[in-house]
Amino acid sequence: MSTDLIAARQTDVIDEFALFDDWMDKYEHLIELGKDVPAIDTGRKTDEHLIKGCQSRVWLAADAEADGTVRFTADSDAIITKGLVGLMVRVLSGAEARAIAEADLHFLDAIGLHQHLSPTRSNGLASMVKQMRLYAAALAARQA
Amino acid sequence: MSTDLIAARQTDVIDEFALFDDWMDKYEHLIELGKDVPAIDTGRKTDEHLIKGCQSRVWLAADAEADGTVRFTADSDAIITKGLVGLMVRVLSGAEARAIAEADLHFLDAIGLHQHLSPTRSNGLASMVKQMRLYAAALAARQA
Amino acid sequence: MGRPGLNLYFAERFRLKMANSTLPERIRRDFPILDRSVHGKPLVYLDNAASAQKPLAVIEGQREYLANYHANIHRGAHHLAQLATEAYEGTRGKIADHIGAGSTEEIIFTAGSTDAVNLVTQSWGRANLSAGDTVLVTRMEHHANIVPWQMVCAEKGAEVVPVDVQEDGTLDLEDFARKLERHQPKLVGVVHASNTLGTINPVAELCAAARTAGAVTLVDGSQALPHLTIDVAAIGCDFYVATGHKAYGPTGIGFLWGRRDLLDAMPPWRGGGEMIRSVSFDGTTYNDLPHKFEAGTPHISGGIALGIALDWMNGVGLDTIHAHESALVQHAHQALQTLPGMRIIGTAPEKVGVVSLVVDGLHPYDLGTLLDGQGIAVRTGHHCTEPLMAHFGLESGTLRMSFAAYTTREEIDRAVIALERAMRMLS
Amino acid sequence: MGRPGLNLYFAERFRLKMANSTLPERIRRDFPILDRSVHGKPLVYLDNAASAQKPLAVIEGQREYLANYHANIHRGAHHLAQLATEAYEGTRGKIADHIGAGSTEEIIFTAGSTDAVNLVTQSWGRANLSAGDTVLVTRMEHHANIVPWQMVCAEKGAEVVPVDVQEDGTLDLEDFARKLERHQPKLVGVVHASNTLGTINPVAELCAAARTAGAVTLVDGSQALPHLTIDVAAIGCDFYVATGHKAYGPTGIGFLWGRRDLLDAMPPWRGGGEMIRSVSFDGTTYNDLPHKFEAGTPHISGGIALGIALDWMNGVGLDTIHAHESALVQHAHQALQTLPGMRIIGTAPEKVGVVSLVVDGLHPYDLGTLLDGQGIAVRTGHHCTEPLMAHFGLESGTLRMSFAAYTTREEIDRAVIALERAMRMLS
């Protein structure tokens, strides 16, 4: 069950961030992650895949795999947003559509970064997560 | 000099009200005055002479006398306003136009009723005083 | 922040006190102003329909915001902006819950009911009314639900038609049905509870009839919010407006709830920051709901404090408040009727805590002034319902006593005694 | 009431402290929020152009109003209504004095600058603009002085034309003269001081030229009110708007000043209570200035507190504040220029306390987030001036530090050090 997959991945991320109790260290790590995130294929860094937050921009591409899972790639023009976007992809990509649609995403909260998920933050992350879920939900409905 | 006349009349009113230190006694007196105010001639209780406050209505008529003084008569549909209007007439009527226009009207303050002169009180009194002064000023300008 | 803590503290105090005392006793200490005196007499505040007093939770919540986490909201990446935004947006959620809205995106913050009606007339009205159209309102509407319609109708060549009010202050339902049929109005505007008469209108019934006749409906809930449980889905209206300051919140803040599809189709009204998606001199695009209708920096402390006020009301319980106020109205009616020449304007069976009266031969302004001298705050005049006053032939308006959760029977008794004294002095 | 007492108390403290200390030392204790920490670090609040913090006098003044003399204003015959009305209307007088208005009747309370511009566009604009007309604004306007004009111009078939901005952030005066000549605009709108660049525009000169060309002028003083002495007569404009919350007052309150003859000729905008003389279904007549433009219950505590904020600013002295902030801007420019890849956006000779910057290859949002982590509150993004950002080719906007009377050199130094750290972390 890929709900467990998502849960396990969240635990992973939480454990990883548990190493940092200082705010700046945590962001240092997030920046490193941001730098390492495989950028979205330049061919897909288009307006079609753009989610316009008003502070930073996010691109998201989703592909339905034959086995009922969804593969995401994402990018951002701001490195911290990119780190967050990368974490989200790491947790959700490759999971089953239904599991993505219904996932209880608590890891950002647990690592003290939940404020980035606030829709009023305008960094595009909240809209991205919403779009990931919508995509997965639509796919799951078609599969059912 | 009818400035002195206005000053003397104000002193008169202040002395008269000094007898009452209780708020309600003061109003009781004001009501008695209101009842005694000679009503404006019914012929002049017309829209032309109406000053519309939003709480109570005031009628004011002004007559320029040959000797350069102004005679006022006034009325109101609310008895407390009528008492106040009566005091104003008592202080100003019969004085010289210029003196009326320039009079320092401190008596309402001195007897603790200045709040009725606030334009936001909407009882028409403030507009009436304004109109008395405007009338007198216009007359004084013509006389000069 | 501490605001949630503060609310919990108050909720706790309510629970403790509920058991063994009556409503005002339990809550009066939450209202510091009620302890003051006026002209040397203890204040009896019976002007709640004009504006209610504020509980400590609201006062302290505003203070705390200003002293601890003030910042401009939205778009701020820093911590204070985040805290302020969460608190302010939190109220949007509380309002949505409180009135049974489908989503927070249907809640538009406004400066009050007046501003909310103007938003509807200037956005929906200008887009949907044309020459020959009718807007049907009642003769007991507040000016806030008349004048904005007159303005847009004058512009569009449409007409505002009033539904009659009966002698007891209830709406004339036959006249309503008749005018609905005859005029086929584009919009029906009706006050949920009258600020002058106290009458609670059967809004669900009226909205159902209006909808059947093809009309869009707007309910003015300014006087309902502090007294009644509101459920916009059950009412079945299209727009619902209310204002914070009559419901224990601050002035200058209120809201419009609208059906999502209507709001979505409406053009923006005010332009500026927040309501845009993107601005350029080649073309500007607008934001999604609710921000599309919210231009500029809002009344942030007011928004936060309105949420606290709703929490406070819900902590006390609207049923409790309404029952208490109904009993007060009964009591006031009875006590007042013992006075000579007394005429109560508005004796509908279902009323909120409002009692309007006139005394034969006496001017309400005189009575109100003499009550003030005895520490009793009431409102006199037309209460922004001139057409209603004209209908009842009351050119000088009425004297209105209006109650809140903290009003006591003793206060009403004191007001009646003071009124008697005023009547004696004036006759 | 106690408010006057409170102000006297503060004025006294100022006088005592003025003699032997510098500005922030004297006044910082008046701002409780400045003592707080964020993410475990002491707060350095450099987001003042978005909204300034409030002095205790403002916070306590609001509290005192709510706890001691809250009532709905105007038309109330009772004592509390009188006290509240006097305090609220007192602010109108203070504003008039503060900006050199001819009379209090020319001061219209609004919800802020955005609301004030919308009042002008929707009342004056809709009555005076027609197809083919031009409204001339600058490319450095806040969205609040662009979008409302775009909306009314779209309705009327008129056009909004922008005046160019030069590389250093000053207005292109030749382009201004050229466009004034070519377009013969009906209205010229110009920001007194830019919220993004800090540039102080030569508004008197611009208004004189506009007037000669037959245009009506509107000056957006949102960023001028907290920093500069304002004299609308000396500026020679027709409309002047400002907002309270950037000038140490509350959010949700601001004002429009207008030339009396223009205001008198303008139709009302919002309808409702207060703005009417008399309402009936046969015809409604409107109130005189300023009430004609003020429908509904206003933000009373905000109005009262704005007056206290003006008193506070005048107690400190605008010249003192402006001199202090100019020194801070100088200092910030110098300190920032030591950092690699640093580009300051807006280096006009005359600036208010605003410093916008970008760093080569780094995203402002990343920098802002990492400053927040170090307790430093700045704003990043387009600051509601997208056309200006597009002009400078800054798609992700800038990072903006903005100062107030209480900002210290040390705070700027800490911000620069924190910025350096952020830059290291990001590269």
Ligand SMILES: Cc1ncc(COP(=O)(O)O)c(C=O)c1O
């Ligand atoms: C130059 C300028 N104009 C207008 C505004 C709008 O002010 P408000 O949001 O208070 O209406 C602002 C601030 O946001 C500003 O800086």
Ligand SMILES: Cc1ncc(COP(=O)(O)O)c(C=O)c1O
């Ligand atoms: C029934 C009703 N509608 C509308 C209003 C207007 O509310 P506000 O003045 O807060 O906009 C009021 C109160 O004044 C009211 O009682």
